[in-house]
Amino acid sequence: MKPFDHYTPQNLPEALELLAQMNGRAYVNAGGTDLILKMKAGFLQPEAIINIKRLPELQGITYDETGLTLGALTTLWDLTRAAVIHEHYPVLAHAAGLMASEQIRSFATVGGNLCNASPSADLAPPLMVLEGTAVITHQNGVRELPLADFFHGPGQSALEPGELLQAIHLPPPAGQTVYLKHSPRAYMDIAVVGAAVRLLLDDGVCREARIVLGAVAPVPLRVRAAEGVLEGYGVDDGRIAQAAQIAADACSPIDDVRGSAWYRQRMVEVLTRRGLESLVSSKKSDTIV
Numbered sequence: 001m002k003p004f005d006h007y008t009p010q011n012l013p014e015a016l017e018l019l020a021q022m023n024g025r026a027y028v029n030a031g032g033t034d035l036i037l038k039m040k041a042g043f044l045q046p047e048a049i050i051n052i053k054r055l056p057e058l059q060g061i062t063y064d065e066t067g068l069t070l071g072a073l074t075t076l077w078d079l080t081r082a083a084v085i086h087e088h089y090p091v092l093a094h095a096a097g098l099m100a101s102e103q104i105r106s107f108a109t110v111g112g113n114l115c116n117a118s119p120s121a122d123l124a125p126p127l128m129v130l131e132g133t134a135v136i137t138h139q140n141g142v143r144e145l146p147l148a149d150f151f152h153g154p155g156q157s158a159l160e161p162g163e164l165l166q167a168i169h170l171p172p173p174a175g176q177t178v179y180l181k182h183s184p185r186a187y188m189d190i191a192v193v194g195a196a197v198r199l200l201l202d203d204g205v206c207r208e209a210r211i212v213l214g215a216v217a218p219v220p221l222r223v224r225a226a227e228g229v230l231e232g233y234g235v236d237d238g239r240i241a242q243a244a245q246i247a248a249d250a251c252s253p254i255d256d257v258r259g260s261a262w263y264r265q266r267m268v269e270v271l272t273r274r275g276l277e278s279l280v281s282s283k284k285s286d287t288i289v
């Protein structure tokens with residue numbers, strides 16, 4: 001690994017000042033579970049690392065009538081344990097629990113998972129179907145961006161030099177949400193396909209549908225056309241099959257050692273269908289994950 005400078009700012013203004021001074025030549029380190037591996041492999045050779053772990057402004061989970069705010073430094077472990085997550089957004093506890101190992105989960109952060117901008121990032125699809133917004137901070141102020149616009153390509157996010165992801169905000173939960181992940185190994189494996197589905201049903205009629213796929217396109221993929229065949233209709237087997245097929249047709253997966261493009265597309269159809277079926281068959285207040 002090439003030598004680098006290491007800074008540990010104690011608060012957000014100090015961190016933003018350092019980021020501005022470094023003007024794109026520094027990387028921030030949250031849990032380090034992606035960053036340090038890339039540095040060791042020589043993919044990244046930053047001049048400096050800015051350790052943000054101690055920034056109080058990026059910590060904490062709060063819930064009120066406006067919804068949920070997850071500080072960017074919320075760890076996966078926090079997500080699996082927090083009572084407020086289990087009560088209002090159980091899909092997040094479930095998705096985090098499917099990731100990595102207990103050791104990694106105690107370091108890895110929500111912000112790192114999103115800012116790393118991997119197409120297979122497990123938290124991206126559930127946070128997107130829950131209508132998440134990125135709260136992005138800079139020396140000149142704060143801007144908010146729907147997560148749907150946050151991902152620009154593999155490893156590329158909407159963050160500009162000098163910006164930090166401060167938090168993710170979610171509106172109050174509407175309907176029920178499920179996240180299904182398929183990977184060759186049961187543990188410690190990234191998704192070959194991920195599918196998050198949210199349905200808001202009213203007397204059997206779908207008022208709102210959200211479907212976001214992971215690991216099958218350069219960015220987490222919202223499939224509006226599949227949502228469109230559900231919204232306003234009773235969700236029966238025919239509509240579920242139609243939506244699942246549209247989702248499979250919409251994705252553009254790659255071939256790699258972990259799965260062929262053909263296989264990934266078939267698995268999108270399977271996971272989308274299973275996700276929809278599980279939501280339709282559940283009782284209204286069931287905790288679906």
Ligand SMILES: Cc1cc2nc3c(=O)[nH]c(=O)nc-3n(C[C@H](O)[C@H](O)[C@H](O)COP(=O)(O)OP(=O)(O)OC[C@H]3O[C@@H](n4cnc5c(N)ncnc54)[C@H](O)[C@@H]3O)c2cc1C
Nearest residue numbers: 030031032033034035099100108109111112113115122165
């Ligand atoms: C063994 C192993 C298993 C894994 N399994 C999974 C898995 O199943 N699913 C999955 O999705 N991922 C998995 N990962 C990847 C990784 O653990 C997660 O993506 C994790 O959430 C990254 O968080 P972090 O805090 O460690 O990020 P870091 O490594 O600290 O940062 C990642 C990137 O984001 C940037 N960054 C971090 N925080 C911010 C911020 N607040 N503002 C701006 N930029 C920021 C960093 O500069 C860096 O470029 C695995 C990793 C390992 C090593």
